[in-house]
Amino acid sequence: MGLFDFLKGQFIEVIEWLDDTGSMVYRFPVYDNAIKMGAKLVVRESQAAVFVNEGQIADVFGPGTYTLSTQNMPVLTALKSWKYGFNSPFKADVYFVSTRNFTQLKWGTSNPVIMRDAEFGMVRLRGFGNYALKVHDPAVFLREIFGTQAAFSAENVGSYLKSVIVSGISDLLGESRIPVIDLAASYDELGSAAAAKLQPQFASMGLGLTALTIENLSLPEEVERAIDRRSSMGIVGNLDTYMKYQSAEAIREAANNPDGGAGAGIGLGAGMAMGQAMGRMLSQQGEESSGSPSAAGGSHAGGGASGAAGTSSSGGGSAANGAATDSGSAPGSKKFCSECGQPLAPGAKFCSNCGTKV
Template sequence: MIMKFIKSQLIEVIEWTDNTTDTMVYRFPVKGNEIKMGAQLTVRESQVAVFVNEGQIADVFEPGRYQLSTENMPVLTKLKAWKYGFNSPFKAEVYFVNTKQFTNQKWGTSNPIMMRDTEFGMIRLRAFGIFAFRVNDASTFLKEIFGTNRVFDTESIVGQLKRSLVSGITDLIGESKIPALDLAMHYNELGEAATDALQPRFSNLGLQLVSLFIENISLPEEVEKVMDKRTSMGVLGNMQQYTQYQAAEAIRDAAQNEGGGLAGAGVGLGAGAGLGQVMAQAMSQNMQVGNNQSQSQPSKPQADTTTCSKCNSQVPREAKFCSSCGNTMVSPKTSCVSCGHELTEGAKFCSDCGSAQELKCSGCGKDLKPNTKFCPECGTKA
């Protein structure tokens, strides 16, 4: 009976089978019991076993199977001043730290992020997404966070991590100065930048921020309504034409409204007249737009035409008036036969020196062209 009691106080197998999804640290139940020297320690993948002696972290065991001895517990051997080959039972606390990734951890802004936008001015943004983390330094994590609890799960620390994430992401979005309308195309870049920027905060706790994703950054409801209206206006295009179309539809519906007697006939006649006016206005405006476009985009001038100085229309070079606007066309220029002063073609005398521009042959009296040296009729020198 006594031997059975003594045997029950000695722990011979130390292991932890995790059947949860959120447990980060599990303390093996050795309180009041002693660990037998030579006991079997099993550390599974994504686990780390930490031996603690009187509140001081001693040996850390990576995944594997161990038979406890002074050789594989050098720190604990030194702390307890054991001699080599010590075989007596001993007391120590054993903590299993889960090093797997804890995924799908949700984060979000509890209060809107104030931001100055180039298009909308001062706006408030809300953001949310998910992140994943893991323990990458069991000793630091036990010192900074865990303490002496029996079990430690993600709920015990996620709240602090979320607040740290929101603070860093808020600062990052504000410094990026990305326009609110362009934030959606930078989710991946912002998530990667936030992961790098926030990693030192996690490292101080013995953790690693594995990934961070931004699922959505939303604008205030009033800003979204303004954006919807602007989008609708862009889709409708020409608002005046759309208004005319709506009016025509309303008149048509009124004309088709079933009504008896003269009242129905009056509505139909009035609707028809109204529809005619609307269509006439639309055609007139379309013709005006067409004329404006033709004036603003003149066709390339032809070799036998010239450009009107008033409306830019192309008219025949010999025309005296523009056929589009009636503007007087400027006559082609020529030069004075005596002084070279620029004159309007057809001028008989020079406005600068007074010389006659029409020459007559002194022999036969035939009219000669300017700069003619000999008369083509009689050969007399001009």
């Protein structure tokens, strides 16, 4: 191989990038090799090729096949001072930028976001979701984000973009004033509004935010428990009616399972409760009627006194009446209720008709 063939082999004649790495930016390995004037540049769909001369962005090529010359590299021609054309090899950095849509990128809150809710007061929210982006302006993206790295992926800028997204969504939630219990019904609307709100910030980096979805916005456990209790109360409705229903169900279960351990316990408890209630009712009735026998006794005592007076004043007739009265209350004779007049059973302490204490 002659010297001319060796030098010719060092010149780069075809510049292209077969994107099989998923990178956003790829630096073509020129190193010390020179690019031959008239070389072929192949830019595929969803790609852009950017020529950089000594750190300064020069010409940008979209999809297509090009033969490099001074005519299609006006910026580089000006930078190189190729006033009258130049056919010798030249050196330049070539970057391929992927302009496809990068999807399924994740965002999430590293720390809870504090917001004010009208119903629960100050609450802390956590959230996560997905977003998608693409490079809209390769030159701006290289200048603002990429720098001079050999390769670049969406994950390299992911942490910064996550913070931008979380900040925008937090601000949007505070402005929307949507109650926390209604957030789940507004995920789509919040995602679209957040994407529109964040678009200018992404554009300043040469990027476009093509999609933003909110998968979940979660509350602290104590707030979720409070919501569960409130919803349970709403389902129960009237607590007094609910307790009565529960008591009736317990008694029914005890009656249906007289031999069961749990049923026996429930039945015993229900029976004790019913017995206590009946005892209170009887006690109240006794207290209400406790004054009647004394009054009746006082009346009989007054009658006795009158009888005695009658005996002293009128003699034998009144004495006979007094004797008849005494014989009516003698042992073995039938007694009558002082309240309702019904006959009393022997040894009874309460009237079986009206419940008056004897």
